[in-house]
Amino acid sequence: MTGAIHIAPSRWQMIAVLLRKELHEWWSAIALGCFTIGGFVAIGLQSRLIPDEAVLIGMVISGGLIFPLICAMPVVAAERAEGSVNLLLRLPAPAWLVLAVKTAVAVVGVIVPLLLALAIMGALAGYREVRPNIFWALFLLAGLMAVNVLMWTMCLGIRQPNEARVGLIGAAVCIGTVMTMFFIDDALSNEQMVKAIAAWTPVGLFAVLDGSRSEEFVSLLLGVAARHVVVLSLLWAYAAWRFSQPGRTRG
Amino acid sequence: MTSIHQYRQVIWKEVRELRWFGLAGLVLLVLFPTIRLGIWLATHDGSLVYGSNEVRMSPPYAGHVFLLGAIYAALVALAAAGRDLRYGIAAPWRQTPIRPFTFLTIKWFVGLGIVLLPVVLAALLHLASGVMFDPEIKLLGANSGWSIRDGLQLLNSHLFLLIAAYAIAFACAAILRPLMSAMIVAGMGIGILYYLPLLVPALDFANIFTVMREPPMWVFADRESVRYFSGASKPIEMFGYWVVLPKMVGPFVLTMLGVTCVVAAVALRYAVRGRSVMMSPEGVAWTFGTVFLGLFSLAAVQVGNNIEPLDVLDVPDGEYQFINELHIRDSRALVALVGHRNCDTRTHPMRLLQMDQLNEADLAQRSGAIDVPARSHRSDTSNHLMWSADRPNIVFALDRRGSYDKQEKWQLRLLALRSYRINEDGSCHSLSNVNLTRLFDGVAEQGDSHHVKAVLRGDMIYVLRNRSKKGTMSHLLVFDARDPQALKLAKRHEIDQQFFRHFWASSSSSSGTMRLPNIPGLSQEARFDLLWNLGWRSRSRITDGKHIVDWDRKRGTTIYQRNEQTDDKWHYQRVGQRSLTALERSMLGDVMDAKLADGLLYLLTGHGHTNLFVFDLRDPTRPRKIGHFYPAGDDPISMALDGDRLYLSGKKIHVLDHAAMLTR
Incomplete structure (x- = not known):
């Protein structure tokens, strides 16, 4: 009597397979981010059409807000729209692992263009117009904001059936954060408290930038990063739980 | 035959589908600003103007509409058109008694209504809150404060831009597949609409930027307020109010309205016939990224910075003070600084620094000594x-x-x-x-x-x-x-x-005459020197006696050469002209200072930010631009030339190499 011998792949083999799949899907988006953000920074710095600080702020807006928002839309929703999510969930790997690989590649995808921009900035301009603490504060701000926007949009949109709805959720997160900060700024006279609250929000990280003008920048940054690790871990845990329940998708 | 009942059913279906968007619009554009206004009034004695320093708040409605209005309009349009048109008009809708074109038209207008409802409400609340809580405003039209002007602008210009943004997004969603591509194209289209001259500088010829950014399309104002509206035509008095109709607005509105309507109609017809354009979102993004970087590169080539300063001297407390005047001769310098760290914005003490050699250390050590x-x-x-x-x-x-x-x-x-x-x-x-x-x-x-x-x-x-x-x-x-x-x-x-009297028949004339003042005991050259330094310096001309160089945004740089002179009159003939490209024109604003030395013209000009244009006039018949300097992070207001060095002074002193310019 003969029968097929079923050898279950190890967890590392599964991770490698999933990584290969994700990178195959992501390379074009990463290249696009590098091309546009890196090109903008390179031309802006070399031509000196605008101040270096304005180039950096442009990089924060494009690389820390718009690009991650676009990248977060298809992470899970595209799989749902194409129906391939069920195939992923039937793989001999837990759902959370599939989502973890997706998340890791997405985070790399939004960080790589920023690192390229950092390299270009260092090579072409350095600190010629921007003070070192402002320079690093803006880059760290861009990185933190990129990861935040990506994670908030992806995790809150985990149940949505298509990319457009995830995009709506991302827009709601960003606009909602800004509106909330307006309210808090209007209502609270204590500036320190406003900054402390802002540091919890996905796009209200400007408290870090303000702190860069003081000597307490490093401790402030570490504190903000620790808070975001907590928030993003909770968000991701929620997303992993929802991802494993395909029957509870909206729409 | 289609009954009114069926139309009503379709309208209500659309309203139901978009009701959450309408609610979101009311929250974003009406409720949020109302809460912010309430917080301000509660903490500032119930007035928009607070305290002896007159800290002023404009009601936040206009700001919310300006920041979020276009995004909101685009999202509503994408949702309205994308829902039933994801893969062409859904089959069930082709079998209803209502024709597809009528169906899409209803969609268009219901979506537009959902967009306009919160915007109009916000505008009305903006006007009402200005009248109620600004003590300087007694009645609409009686004394138009900023809040009133913001509200009126919101009602006309922002409203128009919102409708245009809505039309673009609706058209994209109707014909482009998938929806992601439509979103990207619509986003770029609306960005171009809002920042048209930055991306398409050629259109700055028509001054569309001015009309769009400061566009009182129609404004009711009192006599005192009319002066705020630049570019406005003569106000007309109607029923006790002044109605201001800017000259540009008529053709601009009609053109944009026509384009919007034509685009929307074509898109609808296209969609009704079941056709669509398939575009990969990645392909669209790559295309736009390439076009954006191409335009940016073009801008860099035309007005990019190709001058590297020899040195940049920092002024101490540069955030609070700037150099009002810099005089330098044989390396000896006089620096006049205005402002200091604790300076009241309404007082401008001036401090003088004299140094034998201009240097950063002396600027830092000796500043603050003199008031x-x-x-x-x-x-x-x-x-x-x-x-x-x-x-x-x-x-x-x-x-x-x-x-x-x-x-x-x-x-x-x-x-x-x-x-x-x-x-x-x-x-x-x-x-x-x-x-x-x-x-x-x-x-x-x-x-x-x-x-x-x-x-x-x-x-x-x-x-x-x-x-x-x-x-x-x-x-x-x-x-x-x-x-x-x-x-x-x-x-x-x-x-x-x-x-000072001159006889230029018109700004485009090919010749002109200058009358020298009658001052006994002074040579012609000395009188011409006085004529220039006491009169013409404030005008858009510069001279070295032999040449007069004239500039403006339309004609660029024009060079006149002296060809004849009598005792009290010098005659000039135009010998050369260099026009500006559209992008250069957009960057040439008010000329703050100009220098003409060794055949080179330095123009320190700004249109928002200060730029230095360098023109080579050594061959006056063929002037050419040889340099452009953008002193990043600074807005210099004056120049000084000493030997081979050109100094630009503002919050910093930028030292440029004049001798190197001569070799270009």
Whole structure:
């Protein structure tokens, strides 16, 4: 009597397979981010059409807000729209692992263009117009904001059936954060408290930038990063739980 | 036959589908600003104007609509059109008694209504809250404050932009597949609509940017407020109100409305026929990224920075003070700084620094030593400094002081010629003070301050008060400045009518004549020098005597060359012209300073930010642009040339290599 011998792949083999799949899907988006953000920074710095600080702020807006928002839309929703999510969930790997690989590649995808921009900035301009603490504060701000926007949009949109709805959720997160900060700024006279609250929000990280003008920048940054690790871990845990329940998708 | 009932059903279906968007719009554009307004009123004594310093808040409705309106309109349009048109018009809708075109038209108008509802409500609340909580506004039209103007602008210009944004997004969603591609194209389209001249500089020819960014399409205002609206046509009085209709608005609105309607109609017809354009979102993103970087590169080539400064000297506390004047000769420099860290924004103390060699260390160490007259509350003082390297410790100043009257009109109150000595320890003390107001028989005439100028030539100071009205006389006072402690009036000339007269038939004429002032005892060159320094310096021209260089945004740079002269007239003929590209034109704003040296023209100009244009006029028949410098992070306001170095001064001093320019 003969029968097929079923050898279950190890967890590392599964991770490698999933990584290969994700990178195959992501390379074009990463290249696009590098091309546009890196090109903008390179031309802006070399031509000196605008101040270096304005180039950096442009990089924060494009690389820390718009690009991650676009990248977060298809992470899970595209799989749902194409129906391939069920195939992923039937793989001999837990759902959370599939989502973890997706998340890791997405985070790399939004960080790589920023690192390229950092390299270009260092090579072409350095600190010629921007003070070192402002320079690093803006880059760290861009990185933190990129990861935040990506994670908030992806995790809150985990149940949505298509990319457009995830995009709506991302827009709601960003606009909602800004509106909330307006309210808090209007209502609270204590500036320190406003900054402390802002540091919890996905796009209200400007408290870090303000702190860069003081000597307490490093401790402030570490504190903000620790808070975001907590928030993003909770968000991701929620997303992993929802991802494993395909029957509870909206729409 | 289609019944009214069926139409009503379709309308209600659309309303139901978009109801959450409508609610979101009300929350974002009406509720949130109302809460913010409420918080302000609760914490600021129930008024939009608070405290003795008149801290002012404009109701936040207009700001919310401007920030979020286009995003909101685009999302509604994408949702309205994308829902039933994801893969063409869904089959069930082709089988209903309502024709597809009618169905899509209903979609269009219901979506538009959902967009307009919160926007119009926000505009009305903006106007109402301005009238209710701004104590300076008694009634709409009686005294239009900023909040009223914002509200009216919101009602017309923002509204129009929102409708255009909605139309673009709806058209994209109707014909482009998948929806992601439509979103990207619509986003880029709306971005282009809002920032048109940045991406398509050629359209700046039509001045669309001006109309779009400051577009009072129709404005009800009172007489006093009309002056705020630049580019407006003559106001028309209607029913006791002034209606201002800017000249550009008619063609602009009609053109944009026509384009919007045509695009929407074509898109609808296209969608009704079941056709669509398949575009990969990645392909669209790559295309737009490439186009954006291409345009950015084009801008970099045309107006990119191709001059590297030799040195940049930081001014201490550069965030709070700037260099108002920089005089430099044979490396000796006089620096006049305005402002300091604890400076009240309404007072501008000026500090003078004299140094044998311009350097950052002296700027840092010696700043803050000297205070030259601070001004009183709501007055306006300007000091025009005169300095010579022969007597580096002596500074002369034409001191003009005035204040604003109740009608916010500036009145000159005092005019004086002063001299100061800068001591070895950096301190400064006054040596003499000549009251020019008496010598000129009063200077209270409005606008006179702009016509009083002074220049130091050798040991003499020439002070001119120019009069342009017929039947009046211009006065030229000549002071002997050999003893700065006792300035003596040496001569007094009265010149019939205005001092500087020129005979350019029109700005585009090919020739012109300048009449030299009749001042006995001075050579032609000396009179021409006075003519230039006391009169023409404020105009958009510069001269070295042999050439006159004239510039403006439309014609670019024009060079006139002297070809004939009599005792009191010099005749000039146009010999060359260099037009500006559209992008250069957009960056050429008010000229703050100009220098003409060794055939090179340096133009320090700004349209938001300061740029330096460098033109080579050594062959006046073929002028060319050889350099562009953007002093990033700074907005210099003056230039000084000394030997091979050009100094741009503002919050910093940028040192450029003039000799290197000559080799380009």
